[in-house]
Amino acid sequence: MPKPHYGSEMRGIGGSAASGTHLALPGALAKPRALALGLALGLALTACSSSAKSVPQPKASGVPSAGSSSHARPRAGTADVAFAGSLLAVDNEVVGPGFERATGYAYTGRGGGSIGLAHEIAAGEITPGVFESVGAAPIAVLEPKFTRWYVQLAASPLVLAYSPSSPYAATFEAVAAGKKPLEALFSAMATPGFRLGRTNPATDPQGQAFVMMLELAQASLHLPAGTLEKIIGKGVLHGTGGRQSQIFSETALDAHLEAGQLDAASAFLSQAVQLHLHYVTLPASIDLGNPADASSYARASLVVPGSTPGTTTTVHGAPLVIDATTLEDPSESAASSQAAAAFVAYLASPAGRAAYQKEGFTLLPEKISGPASAAPPAVRRAVSRAASRATS
Amino acid sequence: MSHSTAGTAGAGDTAGGLSASIVVRRRSFDVRAAFDVPAGGRFALFGPSGSGKTTMLEAIAGTVPIESGRISLAGRVLSERGGSELPLAERRVGLLRQSPGLFPHMSVAANIGYSLRSRGADTRAKVAELASRLGIEGLLGARPAALSGGQRQRVAIARLLASSFEVLLLDEPFTGLDAALRRELAGVLEEAAALRDAPALLVTHDLAEAQSFAERIGVIDAGRLLQVGESRELVRRPASTRVASLLGYVAFLPADALACRPPGATPEGTLRGRSVGIHPDALYMAAGPPATRAPHAEPSTIVEGVVTGVRPRGPALHVEVLLGARAPRSSSRDGVVVATPVPPGLAVPEPGSTVALELRDPPSFDSSGHAAG
Amino acid sequence: MSSRVDRPAPRLVLTRPIRLSAVAAIAAGVVVWLALLGPLGALLAHISPAATRASLGAPGALSPLFVSLEASALALGVLVVAGTPLAWLMARDRLPAPRLFEAGVLVPLLMPPLVIGLLLVFMVGPATPLGGALAHLHLSASNTFFALVVAEVYESAPYYVLGAQSAFAAVGTELEENAALLGDSRARSFRRVTLPLAAPGLAMSLATAWARAMGAFGAVIVIAYHPYGLPMQIWVSLQESGLASALPFALLLIVVALPLPLVAYLWSARARSARIEARHLAVP
Incomplete structure (x- = not known):
């Protein structure tokens, strides 16, 4: 569902677009604002799918920076997230910065077509710790070598x-x-x-x-x-x-x-x-x-x-559902694995869900597919907390 | 750009002549000049490098646009104020620059025959004839890059002669060539211009070259045509000290600073307040009092100087003589040292001795530097 | 006896010892060269014969190649016809504001190709005045072969125009003036003098533009998703079935696009060295 990527030429610019910089365009164009947004998005996608990763700046989400009491103590470990292109704005602008503040882990994101990303992960071209896909089919490409489970988050009609x-x-x-x-x-x-x-x-x-x-x-x-x-x-x-x-x-x-x-x-x-x-x-x-x-x-x-x-x-035909999973990678550090699990747990938390709802996704009850035991404990805890919230 | 400076330049508007009266804008200064060259006439523009003489030539050729004025050739207007510039191809101007500008991708033969439209036997014959006239018949198949500097200039001349020019414009084409070659090539060009009765214009910073080529010379400096005259007369009667120094005058000494002999030979009244131009080539060791020698066509002045040295130069010995140092109110500080050959039959003077020099018909200038009437 | 004395001394083969710094410089050059060739090496190392057969043997698999060749040839034709006069005018400073023109040519070079594509949508899209005019000619610059050519022209034009400009500038005005003074019209002197002398440089810039056109992707993916040329085919194959099936197309692209620039380079290098050699032979 995803919005794939584009041209390796654009890495540098894409990075700045993803961090909230908008391109100025001639006002004579028919719809300058819409175009600027489209360009920024396009450039961001480009950057995200390339190997250069973009790290969103805290200010992009309009939240006070360092020193604020809402910040968690910085921790080693980076959640490296590959996501369907349609999640670009919500992940890079809202969820990513929120996750960093809440957990102290760092976040980097890249967007792309779900199927294309799955192929790149399978080929070892990219090694993200988290994969957020539209539909479970792309995740199936990675089973069982990289993962055996996923959690359903929201629908994207x-x-x-x-x-x-x-x-x-x-x-x-x-x-x-x-x-x-x-x-x-x-x-x-x-x-x-x-x-x-x-x-x-x-x-x-x-x-x-x-x-x-x-x-x-x-x-x-x-x-x-x-x-x-x-x-x-x-x-x-x-x-x-x-x-x-x-x-x-x-x-x-x-x-x-x-x-x-x-x-x-x-x-x-x-x-x-x-x-x-x-x-x-x-x-x-x-x-x-x-x-x-x-x-x-x-x-x-x-x-x-x-x-x-x-x-x-x-x-x-199958429902267009946003599914997320963590990916096993032997070369990955323990800290990164923990950061990846923490990111998926954050997606299942009330803050993560609110962000998705605000950006036009239809929330679905969290549900782990595949052997639940394969999911990291942090994810399991987050899902069960969500379930108890739903029943109460 | 007043025409009057060139008033003696001849009748350029006559059939076949070149007439130029132009202003060319340059970054440092404007180049202004007006002169005529009659059909078959040879004119040289002489001046130091950077004086604007090449600019003037290029303006006539049409490669540099004129700001105002008019250039006409054989009754045709080449350039005129108001924008009308005849295209290069239609000007019928033969330009030879210092760099031969051969077409590097073509053989010597193709270079020579460049302006000849047909590919027929007569073209080949013409190319062969020009090549043999310039002594390059053995090089017809070579590429320009394989030629020496002299050979390249020969090819450039042959190429020029093959074209149908009505004026010959030469921009220091002989620089870097040896004297014998210069004479040979200049002879070929003079002959070609004479054959077509075309005016020829040479630009040079070498006075000897200008004098040997041209009947008339224009002296140009800082974009201005200072003086135009017949080649020998110009050197003998420079219009100003500026022109004189360009023409090789080494000093201008106050007349009353010169020690004349016999005393009072030069009436102080006529020269007071004036300066005398010293040209090394117009200075001779006097063999005796003027009266004892055959009368000269030109008046001369005997001046005294102190020998500062004797040096060989070529086959002769030259004495170096300090002039004007004893002047009571010398404006030329310590005078000037000039060198002049010791004529055969005269004893070589000792350094420190006083010697009499004959200054043949020197030009004199008033205090503002203009030639005194 | 005397002939022995007159014999020239044996020629020294080495006029000076090879210096360590020279060796280091060569080594550094080789390292950089190898680094630049790295992607090609990786391509050859990862490509599998089976996947190559499967990818290139499928029915219609070579049609992207022909699409790319045809579109690039057309784009080059457009560049030669439209870009050459501009390059000449720029080289001869015959334009009112030469620096402005140079900057203008640089714009498509500085703009990321993706951005060029996005802006072309606003310029030649079907609902624009230009797009309407094209529609009268039964042309559309949206997902058509024509759109592909347009995108390739924009991606490659600066390389050709700037390269041609310097090729013309290297010829200089003096020889053109000489030709004109010898009676040649502007067109004739261009054909007889300027063009032959600029040809090696023009060929080099044309070859560079060719490589850019063949590999054009950023603007292409925006306005000419279809028909697939080779770069689009590589991208789509990567998306459809992964890297293994995309690499053969990349190899095909290199194999097809490389010979022309290579020949142009060798030719212009030979033309250059021929003139230098001749100069060395010349003894005044």
Whole structure:
């Protein structure tokens, strides 16, 4: 779901963008603020996915710095977190600094596509201590060598973001306000010449989710036959063809939308909130954001390239859930392992959850999947505390 | 840039002549000059380095834009104030610089034939003829980088002669070449200009070169054309002490500081307050009183000086003589030492002795440095 | 007997002892060179023949190569046609504010390619006036081959224009003036003198621009996700199935993109040394 990375050229600049520096852009551009945000985000992603790590400055979260009584005593150990690109803002700006203050450990973060990150971790290209993924499938790539468990944190429902300068903006607004039926949304998208943007289903969970959302909509909303093909082209479900001109890289997609060059684009609710995009929420039955609907989501499926060239694999719809785990690495120091466990525990704490909720994620009850005994004690304690809070 | 300084320069506006009256803006100073060179005439611009003479030449060639003025050649306007500059290709100007500027990627033959459009037999014949005239027929297949400095300049001249120029512009083209080669190449160029009845303009800081090439010389300094004159007359009658010192005058001594013989031979009244220009080449050891010798066409003055030394120079002995040191109100501090050959048949004077020198027709200058009428 | 005396003394092979500092300098040079080649070594060490067969043997696997070659060739064509006159004007100081023009050419060089891509969206996106004009020509600069060419032009242009500028500057004005004074029009002297003399330098800058265009990624991923050229294919393969299947494309990129710059470099080095040798042979 993730927003992958981009170009190794950009490390230095990315670092500064991630630490809260915004690029100044010519005011003559159509939407300077939105663009600046998009650029900063894009640059940050770039930096995060490269080997240069960005360390957020405390001031980025607007909290008083050193000397404040809220600070924990500094401790050795760094939580090195690889996260789905859609978590960039919340992790680097809010959770990371909060974690440092609360625990005294240091934090570094890198964002990227969940699947891509999993491949990089599996290949030994990067060695983070924590992996936060959208969906459990990327974590499965790492089992059992790196981890055998994960904890579910929050859901990230899919929405349709749109450009207010689009000729279809009025239709979207009306649908968002409930003044027009949802079908109007899909018939608008099926209009010839509609400029839709989405991400690559071959590499990005969001790209897969968007196609499956259309499948679910086609079935559950009883759309006219062929609507899906009119929207994204023929053959997409079978892993061939489709309208390639709709495919954008995860970062560029937002930039194109904010520049008014697209009528609408797929997005996570959290992204739409963070980037102040205009968006239409979708019903839980098709937005892949509700774990309770997992069985109906599973009816949607899509063929994508397999993990060896020339092969294909079929993926089924599943809730878009943020899962986190710690990664075993023999070369890692004990302090780093403790910092990694402390980070996941912090994510499960009330402070971590509040941050996620504020940034547009739907909180889910914490639940450890896999053998609970494999999870570090700190994580187990945090999860059980959360469970007792929920029951009380 | 007043035209009057060059008023004697001749009739450049006649058919085939070059007429230039220009101002060129430079960082340090503006270059202003006006002169004419008649068809077939040879003119030299003489001045120290940095005086603006090359700038003037480049302005005529068209490689440096003029600020104002007018350059015309054989009735065609090359440059005129108000922006009209004839493109280089249409000026029909033959420019030869100190650096030959050969095309390094072409053979000598291709360099020579560069301006010849056709590739035919007549082109080859013309190239061969020019090469043999300049003695480089054996180098036709070579690349410029393999040539010596003299050979390169020969190729550059052959290339120039192949083109259809109507004025010859020479910017110290012989610097660094030996004397025999200079004479040979200058002869080729003079002949080529004469053949086409084209004006030729040489820029040089070497007075001997200017004099041997040109009939008329213009003296230029700090961007100004100070004086124009016939080559020998100019040296004999410099218009000012500034021009005189550029032309090789080594000192300007107050007339009353010179010890004349017989006493009072030079009436003090005519020279009082003036200074006399001393040119080493216009100074001779006197063989005796003027009256005893054949009358000269030019008046001369006998002056006395003290021998400070005797040194060989070339085949002759030169005496070094201190002039003007005994002057009661000398403005030239301790006088000046000049060297002059001991003529055959005269005894070599002892150092410390007084010797009589004949100063042949010296120019004199008033207190402001202008030539005295 | 006398001939023996006249015989020249045997020539010394070494005119001076090899100094330790010279050896150290060479060693340092080799170390730096090896460090620069390190990534290539890592590539060759980690690439597996099986994965290479799988990646490059799949149907359509070579189409990114042809996309890259075609787009880069077109981008180079655009650079030569549009960039050469600009470079010449800059080299000859014929522009009103030469420093301003140089700074302008440097801008796309200084901007991270990703940023160039993001800004190109605002410049030539379908909803912009320029994009509208392109649409009249049935062109779109969003996820098309044309967009790929545009991105490559922006990423490689500064390398060509600045390189060509210095190639022209090295020719100098004197020879051009001589050609003009000998009767050549500006175009003719450019063809007969300027171009042949600048050619080795132009070839070098063209080769650099070629390498940049072939490897262009930052701007490409923003405005031309599709069609895949080699850099995009490397990225997508990495995302789809990991490093092993991406590396063969990286090798392909190097194998295809390297010969042209290499030939250009050897040629310009030979042209240079030929002139120097000739100068040494010249005996005044």
